[in-house]
Amino acid sequence: MPLTLLLPLLAQVGPGGALPQAPLPVHRAKPAISQSAPTSPPATILSAGLQTCLKLAQDNPSDAIDEAEGWLAAAKAMKDKAGAQQCKALALTRTEGWAEAATLFLAARENTPANEPGERARLGALAGNALLVTGDTVTALSALDHAHGDAHTAGDHKLNGIIQIDRARALAALKRDAEASAALEEARYELPDNYQAWLLSATLSRRDGKLGAAQSQIERAAALMPVDPEIGLEAGVIAVLSGRDEAARKSWQSVIVAAPGSTFAKTAQGYLDQLGPPRASPAK
Numbered sequence: 536m537p538l539t540l541l542l543p544l545l546a547q548v549g550p551g552g553a554l555p556q557a558p559l560p561v562h563r564a565k566p567a568i569s570q571s572a573p574t575s576p577p578a579t580i581l582s583a584g585l586q587t588c589l590k591l592a593q594d595n596p597s598d599a600i601d602e603a604e605g606w607l608a609a610a611k612a613m614k615d616k617a618g619a620q621q622c623k624a625l626a627l628t629r630t631e632g633w634a635e636a637a638t639l640f641l642a643a644r645e646n647t648p649a650n651e652p653g654e655r656a657r658l659g660a661l662a663g664n665a666l667l668v669t670g671d672t673v674t675a676l677s678a679l680d681h682a683h684g685d686a687h688t689a690g691d692h693k694l695n696g697i698i699q700i701d702r703a704r705a706l707a708a709l710k711r712d713a714e715a716s717a718a719l720e721e722a723r724y725e726l727p728d729n730y731q732a733w734l735l736s737a738t739l740s741r742r743d744g745k746l747g748a749a750q751s752q753i754e755r756a757a758a759l760m761p762v763d764p765e766i767g768l769e770a771g772v773i774a775v776l777s778g779r780d781e782a783a784r785k786s787w788q789s790v791i792v793a794a795p796g797s798t799f800a801k802t803a804q805g806y807l808d809q810l811g812p813p814r815a816s817p818a819k
Contacts, residue, residue: 582614588622596629617646621658628665637665641678653694656685660698667704676705696725700732707739715739730759734766741773749773764790764799771806780810 584606592599603623610616624639640662647655659682666675679702686695699722706715716739722732737752753770760766771786783806790803 582618584615585618585622588618589625592622592626592629596626599623599626613646613648617643617658620646621661624661624665633665633668634671637662637669637671637674637678640665644681652685653689653691656682656689656691656694656698658682659685660694660701663698663705664701667701672705672708676702676709679705692725696722696729696732699725700729700735703735703739707735712739712743716743728759730756730763730766733759734763734769737773738769741769741776746773746777750777762793764794764797764803767793768799768802768806771803775806775810781813784810784813 588599588602588606591602600623603619603626607616607619607623610619620639620643624636624643627633627636627639640658644655644658644662647658649655659678663675663679663682666672666678679698682698683695683702686698699718703715703718703722706712706718716736719732719736719739722729723736726732733752733756737749737756740746740749740752750773753766753773756766757763757770767786767790771783771790774780774786775783787803787806787810791800794800
């Protein structure tokens, strides 16, 4: 997987105390599992016990936790321990037990042989992602750095790109924007069709005052994911900072239409209230 995931930072005040800036996502209280990466290794390398347990973790997390604990208590081989740990961890993510899940994903990584760097990368990425959800950004970045190295060793470009997106989230939260930008550049290269990489790039470019780059990046994100409230919010902020108030207004109104009653819609309405009504056309 990772589970990519993430709730916006609190809105920041833009230049001159104008509109608050749209946030760079960092973690989300009730995350959804990303469809961009597998939640488990290919079935061809799974033991029968792990296949069964992972399926149970998806369908009935509490039963999967019990089964994984029994499996772990009886396990003697490191691979069996790793299997039980990752199964319990996945089940815990279904019940929002993110901190314990992260610990178990890391333990499973340590119990995975060094000659399986792809599997170690996947488990490290899951740990880092779970830690982002808990808000432990420093530890998350450490886990993701190790996962990044493992993915490079394995030559897994897709997983490396996903890891770089999460590394960028962590780096941006730590105000290490130059490193976050470099991570996103690599993510866009590895995953040119991943809208999150382009959305986060646009937000980071806008925060750095690079409005031209931000505009092209948000356009790419919108082309990949035409109806997305986060993209609509960010597109509006970029537009208003570029002096295009009507374009901003349209973007924020589209968010309200696409996600009525949501936090995104409330934020969009707040932006519209600050922007004020459209200017009246001059009388002829």
